[in-house]
Amino acid sequence: MPKKPSTPSQSTPSQSAHHPTHQLSDAITQLPGVGPAVAEKLHKRDIHRISDLLFILPLRYQDRTQITPVSELTYGEDAQVLVTIVSTGIKYGQRRMFVMETQDDTGWLTIRLFQFGKQQTQHLTVGTQLLVYGQAQINSGNQRWAMMHPEYQVITPQQPITLTHALTPVYPSLLGIGTKKIQRWISLALNCLHHEPLLDLPEPIRTTHQLPDLNTALIAIHQPHVGQSLDALLSPDNPNLVRLVFDELLGKQIALLRQKIAHQSENALAFTLNHAVYQRLIASLPFALTGAQGRVIDDIFSDLQHNKPMHRLIQGDVGSGKTLVALTAVLQATANGLQAVIMAPTEVLSEQHYLQAERYLAPLGVSVAWLSGKATAKQRRETLAAIQSGEAQLIIGTHALFQADVIYDQLALVVIDEQHRFGVHQRLQLRDKARSGDTPHLLVMTATPIPRTLAMTFYADLDTSIIDELPPGRQPIETLLLPQGQRETLINRIQHIIHAGQQVYWVCPLIDESDTLQAQAAEIVYQQLSASLPDMTVGLLHGRLNSDEKTAIIAKFQANEIQLLVATTVIEVGVDVPNASLMVIESAERFGLAQLHQLRGRVGRGSAQSYCVLLYQAPLSDNAKKRLQVIRENHDGFAIAKADLDIRGAGEILGTKQTGDMHFRIADLTRDEAWIAITYPIAQHIVAHDPVLADKLVNRWVGSSQHYADI
Incomplete structure (x- = not known):
């Protein structure tokens, strides 16, 4: 009705x-x-x-805007009614409540208040008229209409009924x-x-x-x-909402494009390319570069020859050889008598970079320093002195690289690995370490492929290069889904793999047992596998170990002194063991797609066929089913990243929820993907031809946080 x-x-x-x-x-x-x-x-x-x-x-x-008769209420829908109190009382049950029986000319309505005070009960008396707004429900006992803790207004001659002229927004x-x-x-x-x-x-x-x-x-x-459909008002196709999305995308893109122009106005030290030392590096490698690596190196070398700072993003899947590409840039910096840094998000990854740089660059005369958290006070003083004097040419570390007591001689190149794990201010501090007055060249790397729409929106100030080939000889990793009930079968299979000379990772999401998450803890799994495989050497690696302990365990695994390594996600990046051919991920449903893809990339680095087993606990949620299905069916990091964007959204993929980088108030990069490509050329046009409008849009949508892009 x-x-x-x-x-x-x-x-x-x-x-x-x-x-x-x-x-x-x-x-x-x-x-x-x-x-x-x-x-x-x-x-x-x-x-x-x-x-x-x-x-x-x-x-x-x-x-x-209107009053609904009680008889015309619809179950589960909000409505506004005008009723008179017939009786009141306090009832006690699971919760203490104040109950009012009310009515209008068409029917009865029970009102229950769970939070009330003495003053309310004194004013809400029989005969009082109320204008009530709430959700219509049904009493289980007498089948009367009811509202639980609705909003209400007491109607008196001094406070008459006032209805709004428009729908009331709830913020x-x-x-x-x-x-x-x-x-x-x-x-x-x-x-x-x-x-x-x-x-x-x-x-x-x-x-x-x-x-x-x-x-x-x-x-x-x-x-x-009044009269507009609530569904239409809240629809993403509402043209008024689309108008705001359009405006916000323009504002954010203009800010990034302006930042790119600002970068280009800065000065950097132009490198003179040393082709001889580059050829010596290439000749020392036990493998040939892929065509994609060669193309990206050409991009970087072209940038480094200019006196404008390079701002380049390298995207490359797990195992595609990004680090080696970065080392070729480092080599050009040191060949010019300048310093370079490589910043990694974890101590484990920074140590892996250090070992790789020692292997490839030290024989070419490059002095490599590792600013490690486990260094003694004396070692740290010596390292800091070498950095300040210029004796240390390549410095590798985590966020320790930008601490106040780290003073560089002539920092000219900054390489940031897994850049989305660092906050804006950390990147700014490292860039500001340059003493020459010139801006360092910046190279950022990620193994989390970024869909084109995200790259256009979050990284419009960076030139992008993609390493889209894996080294020759790599076989696709076969990914299997296995329920927890088949755990024993899996352990038997592990015995055969280890007897064949291969090694195994077993990754768990937690260190300690958790009733809430119902996930096997790494320590418990370690004990279980040690008991089930008494003839094998089982190791345990997690974040609570100190740096020396972690280093020792990784070294033993790399030397095949540990055949089965039980670990938390501390091994997500940076651990490279070509002999490992099986990755088991415990409680795989608890991991995000990017993490699953990263972990899977720890195997498949040798010539043997490799496998990734996703061990899951049934029943699975719909999202968990989607994630595991995507990872099983895809090896292309970009396809996985696109699916991750659809499932989780951009903020989590790029780490912006944690780092304070650019975020969106209205636009949704999954929902509004089509508008990103449409607004990008318009943003370029506004930057070039309408500075007043550009100022207004940036001020409107970025304002005082415009520095977010200043990396």
């Missing part, structure tokens, strides 16, 4: 006929109720000016700031907007892409007209 409209007087529209007392450009602290503590919370959400409030979008909408709470306060502040911002429209995109752009103007879109989202 249709809902009957109510006839009581309606409230006035929220936009005031008077000129507002605030301006959109005012600081958020100008609003009532925004003191220093609240302002700090808002700043954490990139809300600094009143205009920023306009881009907090409603989670949902409430229809408080997300922000760090403890309630949705009601946010609603009031946004209402004030909208009042400003009516008198002070925001600068919009040129009309030809809006017409071409059938977009409403920005101010109309904002008003339509915050103050939608």
Whole structure:
């Protein structure tokens, strides 16, 4: 049945006929109720000016424009009713509650309040009229309509019924700031907007892409007209939402493109290529470079010859030879009498880089230093002195590389491995270590392939090179799914593999037992496998071991003194054992796709056929089924990354949730993928031809955090 409209007087529209007392450009602290503590919370959400409030979008909408008779309530749907209290009482059960039996002309409604005080019970008396908004439910006992803890307003001659003229938006709470306060502040911002429209995109752009103007879109989202479908309002195809997505993508892309131009205006030391030392390195290798490695090296060498800093991203799948490519760049820096650093996210990976650099570069006369956390005080002093004097030409380490006491002689090249694991400020600090006044060349590497749309949005300031070939002789790794019930069969298979001279990884997600996660802990698995395989040497590697212990265990595994290594994800990157041909991943359903792909890449580095067994605990969630199916069916890192983007979203793939890098307020890079490619050339055009609009868009969407791209 249709809902009957109510006839009581309606409230006035929220936009005031008077000129507002605030301006959109005012600081958020100008609003009532925004003191220093609240302002700090808002700043954490990139809300600094009143205009920023306009881009907090409603989670949902409430229809408080009419009153619904009790008899026309719909189960599970929100509604507003006008009722009179017939009886009240406090009831005790599992929870203490205040219960009111109410009615209108059409039926009965039970109202239950679980949180109430003495003052409420004194005011909510028989005969009191209430305007109530809540979700309609059914009493299990008497089958009457009921509402649990609804919002209500006591109706009196002094406080008559007031209905809204538009659907009521419900906003997300922000760090403890309630949705009601946010609603009031946004209402004030909208009042400003009516008198002070925001600068919009040129009309030809809006017409071409059938977009409403920005101010109309904002008003339509915050103050939608009655009669609109709630599903349509919340749909990603809502043209008003699309208009905001379009605007945000432009703002972020313009900021990155401007950063790229800024990089190009900086000075760097141009390298004179030393082809002789490069050829000596290539001749010393026990293998030939792939064509893809050669192409990427050409890109890098071309960049290094210019006095503008290189900003290049190398994408390459696990085992594609990114590190060797980076070492060729390092060799050119040292051949020019300059210093280079390689920064890795973990001590284990930094040590692997150190060993690889010692193997390939030390014979060519390069002095390699490892700034290790396990160094003694004396060793650290000696290393720091060698760095400051220039005696150390290549310095390898983790975040320790940018600590205050690390002073470089002439830092000219920065290589960052698995760059998404580092925060913006860490990268900035390392770049600022250059003493010459010139900006170091920057080379960042990732084995987490980045879909093209993400690269265009997050890395528009970087030139990208892709290593899309694996070394010759590598066989595809066969990936198998195995339920926990077949564990014994797997252990028997491991015996055969080890007897054949091969080695095995067994990776667990936790160190200690956890009832919550129901996952086997590494220590327990180690004990079980040691008992099941008494003739084999089983090792245990996890993050709680100190650096010396980790190094010793890895060395034993590399020397085949340990045949089966039980480990946590500490071996996700950096451990290279060509003789390992089986990777078992315990509780594989608990890992993300990128991690599964990285772990699988620890095997398949020799000539033997290699396998990855994903040991899972049934039943699997839908997402877990998708992940395991994707990893079983795909070996292409880009296909896996695309699937990961679809399942998890960009923030987790790129590490931006942890590092504080660029994030999006409205756009969703999975949902809005098609718009990324459309907005990119428009952003390029605006940067080149409309600096005023470019300023406004960057200020609107990036503001004080514009430094996020400054790497």
